[in-house]
Amino acid sequence: MANRFEIDGEEVLDGEVKPFGNSAHVTVPKRWRGADVKVVRTSEPTEQDEE
Template sequence: MVNRFEIDGEEVLDGEVKPFGNSAHVTVPKRWRGADVKVVRTSEPDGGDDE
């Protein structure tokens, strides 16, 4: 089941979550530093590393 969200914002970035130590991260442009952001998962995880 897919949920639909409506978010007011300034810019949209498509990216891939990549491993980072014991966690993961998404890289965003440096100019976004200090901005408030929201992250929405749009697909199921690949099942690589479970918690």
């Protein structure tokens, strides 16, 4: 069963986490620069780290 979170916010963006060097990133609109954001994972990762 998933946890449920309630977050007050201004806008919601659905996206996919993509590889970025040794990490990963989510692209958000340029107009969000300087804003505080929260990222919530809503599914299990489909790729595993290669070590």
